[in-house]
Amino acid sequence: VSATPNQRRAPRIHLQSSEHDVRIEIVTIGNEVLSGRTLDTNFAFLARALEAASVPVGWHTTVGDGLDRIAEGLSRALERADAVVMTGGLGPTPDDMTRKAVATVLGRPLQLDEHVLAHVRERARSRRTGKLLPAIESQALVPRGAQMWPNPLGTAPGLLIVEKGKPVILLPGVPQEMEALATEHVVPYLRERTGLHVACFTLRTAGAYESLLHEKIASVPNGWPGASLAYLPSYFGVDLRVTVSGEDAAQVEAVAERAYEELRACVAPVIYAEGEHRIEEVVGEALAARGWRIAVAESCTGGLLAKRITDVGGSSAWFDAGFVTYANAVKVAELGVREADLAAHGAVSAPVAEQMAEGARRAAGAHVGVAITGVAGPAGGSEEKPVGTVFIAVVTPDVAAVRAFRFHGTRASIRERSAQMALDLARRAIQKLPLEAKLE
Amino acid sequence: VSATPNQRRAPRIHLQSSEHDVRIEIVTIGNEVLSGRTLDTNFAFLARALEAASVPVGWHTTVGDGLDRIAEGLSRALERADAVVMTGGLGPTPDDMTRKAVATVLGRPLQLDEHVLAHVRERARSRRTGKLLPAIESQALVPRGAQMWPNPLGTAPGLLIVEKGKPVILLPGVPQEMEALATEHVVPYLRERTGLHVACFTLRTAGAYESLLHEKIASVPNGWPGASLAYLPSYFGVDLRVTVSGEDAAQVEAVAERAYEELRACVAPVIYAEGEHRIEEVVGEALAARGWRIAVAESCTGGLLAKRITDVGGSSAWFDAGFVTYANAVKVAELGVREADLAAHGAVSAPVAEQMAEGARRAAGAHVGVAITGVAGPAGGSEEKPVGTVFIAVVTPDVAAVRAFRFHGTRASIRERSAQMALDLARRAIQKLPLEAKLE
Numbered sequence: 022v023s024a025t026p027n028q029r030r031a032p033r034i035h036l037q038s039s040e041h042d043v044r045i046e047i048v049t050i051g052n053e054v055l056s057g058r059t060l061d062t063n064f065a066f067l068a069r070a071l072e073a074a075s076v077p078v079g080w081h082t083t084v085g086d087g088l089d090r091i092a093e094g095l096s097r098a099l100e101r102a103d104a105v106v107m108t109g110g111l112g113p114t115p116d117d118m119t120r121k122a123v124a125t126v127l128g129r130p131l132q133l134d135e136h137v138l139a140h141v142r143e144r145a146r147s148r149r150t151g152k153l154l155p156a157i158e159s160q161a162l163v164p165r166g167a168q169m170w171p172n173p174l175g176t177a178p179g180l181l182i183v184e185k186g187k188p189v190i191l192l193p194g195v196p197q198e199m200e201a202l203a204t205e206h207v208v209p210y211l212r213e214r215t216g217l218h219v220a221c222f223t224l225r226t227a228g229a230y231e232s233l234l235h236e237k238i239a240s241v242p243n244g245w246p247g248a249s250l251a252y253l254p255s256y257f258g259v260d261l262r263v264t265v266s267g268e269d270a271a272q273v274e275a276v277a278e279r280a281y282e283e284l285r286a287c288v289a290p291v292i293y294a295e296g297e298h299r300i301e302e303v304v305g306e307a308l309a310a311r312g313w314r315i316a317v318a319e320s321c322t323g324g325l326l327a328k329r330i331t332d333v334g335g336s337s338a339w340f341d342a343g344f345v346t347y348a349n350a351v352k353v354a355e356l357g358v359r360e361a362d363l364a365a366h367g368a369v370s371a372p373v374a375e376q377m378a379e380g381a382r383r384a385a386g387a388h389v390g391v392a393i394t395g396v397a398g399p400a401g402g403s404e405e406k407p408v409g410t411v412f413i414a415v416v417t418p419d420v421a422a423v424r425a426f427r428f429h430g431t432r433a434s435i436r437e438r439s440a441q442m443a444l445d446l447a448r449r450a451i452q453k454l455p456l457e458a459k460l461e
Numbered sequence: 462v463s464a465t466p467n468q469r470r471a472p473r474i475h476l477q478s479s480e481h482d483v484r485i486e487i488v489t490i491g492n493e494v495l496s497g498r499t500l501d502t503n504f505a506f507l508a509r510a511l512e513a514a515s516v517p518v519g520w521h522t523t524v525g526d527g528l529d530r531i532a533e534g535l536s537r538a539l540e541r542a543d544a545v546v547m548t549g550g551l552g553p554t555p556d557d558m559t560r561k562a563v564a565t566v567l568g569r570p571l572q573l574d575e576h577v578l579a580h581v582r583e584r585a586r587s588r589r590t591g592k593l594l595p596a597i598e599s600q601a602l603v604p605r606g607a608q609m610w611p612n613p614l615g616t617a618p619g620l621l622i623v624e625k626g627k628p629v630i631l632l633p634g635v636p637q638e639m640e641a642l643a644t645e646h647v648v649p650y651l652r653e654r655t656g657l658h659v660a661c662f663t664l665r666t667a668g669a670y671e672s673l674l675h676e677k678i679a680s681v682p683n684g685w686p687g688a689s690l691a692y693l694p695s696y697f698g699v700d701l702r703v704t705v706s707g708e709d710a711a712q713v714e715a716v717a718e719r720a721y722e723e724l725r726a727c728v729a730p731v732i733y734a735e736g737e738h739r740i741e742e743v744v745g746e747a748l749a750a751r752g753w754r755i756a757v758a759e760s761c762t763g764g765l766l767a768k769r770i771t772d773v774g775g776s777s778a779w780f781d782a783g784f785v786t787y788a789n790a791v792k793v794a795e796l797g798v799r800e801a802d803l804a805a806h807g808a809v810s811a812p813v814a815e816q817m818a819e820g821a822r823r824a825a826g827a828h829v830g831v832a833i834t835g836v837a838g839p840a841g842g843s844e845e846k847p848v849g850t851v852f853i854a855v856v857t858p859d860v861a862a863v864r865a866f867r868f869h870g871t872r873a874s875i876r877e878r879s880a881q882m883a884l885d886l887a888r889r890a891i892q893k894l895p896l897e898a899k900l901e
Contacts, residue, residue: 052691064497112692249526251493433772
């Protein structure tokens with residue numbers, strides 16, 4: 022991470038423009054997605070990449086693997102959309118039906134394409150097996166007139182067919198392959214066919230309910246012509262996302278600038294980041310800015326806090342060590358938690374959280390220590406300390422504090438919220454801000 | 462986790478049947494989903510819950526927050542589906558348009574419902590603020606004739622409108638609230654209106670490419686009438702999912718039984734679990750069965766391995782401690798890694814992986830130690846040890862081993878694959894299986 026907090030703040034409003042007007046439908050193909058067993062991260066990636074390039078996605082549809090379902094999905098999409106992007110069903114196995122369905126709907130019979138065959142063979146050879154499996158060659162049968170975008174990571178290439186002026190784009194379903202093809206070819210290609218001036222920005226908040234934010238913001242957005250404000254709640258807090266669009270680039274930009282200042286003024290004390298900046302990145306940058314290093318100790322989050330800090334590339338510059346101390350004996354041996362306090366207050370208590378944070382900091386020789394101890398459930402709750410009771414402690418060269426929370430939800434959501442609030446507390450302590458979020 | 466491995470294996474085939482034939486369309490509402498910023502976990506949850514109840518989901522569509530878009534989405538869904546479930550847009554803020562759009566399409570004007578109002582008021586009071594915000598009361602305006610399902614976790618209730626015999630169901634977009642309403646009301650309600658005999662099972666594999674699995678399985682599925690086999694690749698390996706459907710319950714069950722035996726025979730050495738059973742659960746059960754406890758040490762995965770082991774409720778019964786040792790000094794101080802080996806072989810090496818596993822085991826007083834050290838990128842690679850180079854070590858009372866991997870992909874995918882292969886290696890060592898997956 023090279024940017025300082027101030028550099029990150031500068032390009033806060035994302036502004037783009039272009040010439041024509043194209044509205045996209047994305048069609049996901051696959052029983053595994055339709056059954057809910059596989060999350061459709063391909064769609065999310067494509068939609069974000071297209072939005073960032075100001076290409077508006079109008080619809081998203083998911084259909085099963087069957088020939089008829091894929092054909093119906095494409096036919097309906099061609100009725101309303103100006104371009105169609107389909108993902109999935111291009112692989113070598115018999116349940117991969119997309120090329121056949123597209124050939125049927127567009128009346129373009131499948132033909133063996135020598136360029137695609139050469140690409141498929143080359144890609145298959147570079148794999149570890151060294152073997153060329155006959156099924157893989159079937160991927161070179163493509164609808165007549167299809168143009169190929171080579172797949173740098175797999176055997177199924179991206180295909181482009183322009184049918185009566187409408188692009189129909191086929192991409193493999195393997196995420197890395199789809200992402201590489203989308204970034205290199207699909208987004209730039211569709212970018213050239215779009216047109217609207219769009220500006221957008223996101224303010225990310227933690228520690229305040231959606232309804233409280235709404236009360237604070239009230240009717241302020243009524244003064245922003247062409248703008249929409251969305252409240253996006255998640256385990257991480259509530260993101261406030263403003264999108265301004267219109268035909269006049271200067272006005273779009275002016276409205277976005279005003280909206281940005283006014284919205285910030287409403288909710289400043291609970292904003293932890295802007296755009297897609299994550300709180301673990303903010304914490305990393307804050308540590309780097311001070312030249313500090315961090316160590317963490319976790320009980321109920323079981324490694325999630327360390328995992329999130331080290332999700333950030335280059336985090337070895339500010340992260341020293343994490344201690345996942347489930348057993349009480351390990352809390353004593355590794356972190357120096359006092360057995361008397363474990364006995365008197367229990368492992369889920371303010372004194373133990375404080376001693377864990379201090380112990381992690383001392384054991385790793387770090388500047389900052391953060392600790393989480395709590396009851397994530399489903400078992401382990403008591404009347405005094407029900408499931409969701411969590412203590413979070415932070416210690417820096419300037420300050421030491423512990424806060425108590427009572428989270429609701431599942432084991433997974435309690436763990437996620439605990440890690441998020443620990444990161445927010447660390448951020449506040451490192452940046453020398455008030456340790457408690459207060460809107461007023 | 463109370464089930465032993467053998468108990469888990471028994472209900473391997475999921476078999477269900479019912480009376481009528483209904484095909485569902487799920488419509489997700491929200492710019493934040495259409496923009497790709499929010500993953501549509503609501504859809505995935507609903508689809509899985511409905512599939513488990515043998516209610517076939519035929520289509521999934523995502524539309525933006527606008528009144529026209531929601532109305533168009535509902536109109537199109539009513540054309541082809543027998544029931545429509547819509548999620549999102551029921552909240553108290555002005556971008557929540559679903560009730561209004563549904564009222565327009567169905568010609569059922571919004572009316573204040575006293576029962577819903579009472580529910581909304583009661584739910585709002587139980588929140589921490591104690592305050593009743595006027596916007597929240599707007600949630601009691603519902604399309605004429607709507608029936609309410611109370612929301613146990615929030616203010617927006619689920620709504621059911623039966624329009625010309627077709628159920629239209631509206632659910633809030635907040636995941637926990639949607640999930641509670643779906644489980645308690647929506648699935649049982651739709652379950653009563655469905656009909657097909659369906660049997661399905663999943664075999665989960667790790668360590669073999671999709672194309673190699675396909676070569677081993679070849680034409681075996683041709684002998685399974687009414688069955689489909691899907692290959693579902695992910696960071697965790699390849700899931701093989703078989704679905705058998707038909708009008709004759711006995712035949713469906715017989716085909717599923719045969720398919721199960723034949724598919725297992727093809728790929729037995731790489732199967733780590735069945736159904737939705739996760740490898741961290743398998744590892745936990747294997748440890749519990751032996752009465753063993755585990756400790757882990759991680760470098761490049763930064764806590765992910767400990768996090769996955771402790772994702773399992775009750776894991777304190779077999780998990781003692783995790784050490785996230787990023788800094789070399791911490792590897793030496795906490796795990797007893799020899800400085801000479803760090804100097805001679807580097808932190809990413811087989812000897813250091815072995816010493817980390819042994820050190821974690823010793824420090825925690827556990828039976829099993831597992832360690833990961835590698836280069837997750839994006840920086841830190843060299844010619845000799847490029848990004849993706851990972852060493853994984855395991856030590857148990859019976860065996861000690863270290864394996865070298867070269868993963869491809871992003872920082873996130875390298876970390877996920879590393880944790881998965883560490884769990885698979887641990888599983889094999891604890892269950893006293895061959896440590897290397899070999900298909901032949």
